[in-house]
Amino acid sequence: MWAQSYRSGDSFPYLGHTKGRDYNFPSTDHTENVWLVSCLLWLLLFSEACGTKSASASPGAPPTVQIVEVTQQDVPVYHEWIATLDGYVNAIIQPQVSGYLIKQNYREGALVRKNDVLFKIDPRPFQAVLDQNKAQLAQAEAQLGKTQLDVQRDTPLAKEKAIAQSQLDNDIQANLAGKATVQADKAAVEQAEINLEFTNVRSLVDGVAGIATGQVGNLVGPQTVLTTVSQLDPIKAYFVVSEQQYLAFVQRNPTVASREKTERQLVLELILADGSKYPMKGKFFAADRHVDAQTGSIRLAGLFPNPDNVLRPGQYGRVRFVSYVRPAALLVPQKAVTELQGTYQVAVVGSDDKVSIRTVQVGERSGPMWIIEHGIKPGERVVVEGVQKVRDGMPVKIASATASPAGS
Structure with missing residues (x-):
């Protein structure tokens, strides 16, 4: 990179003769190379700047x-609302007599039929009351028979003045009292039989029985909720519409007849929580009697077929239907x-x-x-x-x- 050294006594170009010192300077070839590279760099930068300016100045192609x-x-204009599913009937199962649960007869979550026995309450106290009432009835019937005989015996005697009329009157009143006692004891026996039957806690509807809230060994009474049986086919879908939407519907259907006709023609769709569409169509069921003053909305209900009990109470979904044609x-x-x-x-x-x-x-x-x-x-x-x-x-x-x- 560097030229050879010039020693004492040698001549140095450009500066004449010098003696006694050594000098090391860059060669002229290297200096020329540096200047050449610098010029090339400046030309390159200048050409890029000019090209950018030229490109920006030229108009681009129209966007596609x-x-x-x-x-x-x-x-058809669809409207859609958040819906909550509920059983068509939700029968809360409570015992009608007090006692200790001794048996649960159903499988929780299973389908039960009307009159199926779901729970059994200890029947012994109720059987004892029934036996006692039957005995009282038998005693009353025997006493009634005696008073009847007294009336039959004393009636001809009173006519013949063989006995005082007051004696016959007493016999007749005793007989009437005996009849009343028999009727009361019969009612007591009937009530005891009913209470004994109430120890069998039955389902009043067909449906799916929920998880039991009463357990075997618990002391239960008429205020105790044992379980709930829900009728799921069909199943209800509750949803609320705004007061404005309700009024718009009324304006399009101003008479009761036209509203009822439109309601019968509505076909409801149910979108499940996972976004899938329930395959069966529903129908309009009922509108609540009032508008909620706090929310300004009215509650509606639709019915959907549910033969396989796929839908359950408490599920959320979205109900939609064609509200009108634009x-x-x-x-x-x-x-x-x-x-x-x-x-x-x-x-x-x-x-x-x-x-x-x-x-x-x-x-x-x-x-x-x-x-x-x-x-x-x-x-x-x-x-x-x-x-x-x-x-x-x-x-x-x-x-x-x-x-x-x-x-x-």
């Missing part, structure tokens, strides 16, 4: 977008509509392939589509892919897309 035409058709609705895919601070806009492509950003008023959703109330016309083209790349007045390159059908 996909479009669909605004369609117009009659659209005639000649303008439809665009939901992905064509952008929202910013409550304002909805679509990018409309004109005949010159330039974009016009329109503010629109949206209505109901229908599946993947928006119903547009105002702002566009049938047949106009809206951007569905590449919306984020376009601006008002910008030319675009069209790549057509197929519009999604309206529906659920």
Whole structure:
């Protein structure tokens, strides 16, 4: 890298002769190389800067977008609500007499039939009461027989004045009292028999019996809940609608007859918690009598067939149905509509392939589509892919897309 040393007595180019010192300087070849590399670097940087400026100055190609035409058709409008499932009948099983549980006769969670014995209460005290009442009835019937004989014997004697009339009167009153006593004792026997039967705690409906809350050995009474039996086929789905939605329904169906007709025609769908659709359709069952003053909503109920007991009380889901049909609705895919601070806009492509950003008023959703109330016309083209790349007045390159059908 360095030139040879110039010793004492040698001459040094450019500076003449020098003596007595050694000098080490870079060679002229190296200096020329450094200057050459520097010039090349400057030329490279300058050419890149010029190229960038030239590229930025030249206009880019129009963005490619996909479009669909605004369609117009009659659209069924679905409404959807959160629903809670419950048994068609939920019979709370409570004993009607007090005593100790001695047996549970059903398997928890199993299907039981009406009149099946679910629990058994110790019957011995009730059997004893029944036996005692039967004995009292027998005694009363014997006493009644005696009073009847007294009346039969004393009646002719009283006519012949052989005995005082008061004696016959006493016999008659004793006989009437005996009859009343017999009737009372018969009622006591009947009640004792009923109480003895009540030691068999039975199901009053067909359904699925829940887990027992009373255990064998417990002292139970009429206030004790032993279990619940739920009738699950059909099963109820409760959901609430707002007061505004209810009033809109009334406005579309102003008479009782028209409302009842519409309710009979409703076909309910149930979306389960995992997002799957329950395969069987439901029907409208009832509307509550009042609007909740705190929530401003009214409770409705639907019925769904449940032959295999797949649905259980307490499950959550979503109930939906076609609330009405919107005639000649303008439809665009939901992905064509952008929202910013409550304002909805679509990018409309004109005949010159330039974009016009329109503010629109949206209505109901229908599946993947928006119903547009105002702002566009049938047949106009809206951007569905590449919306984020376009601006008002910008030319675009069209790549057509197929519009999604309206529906659920």
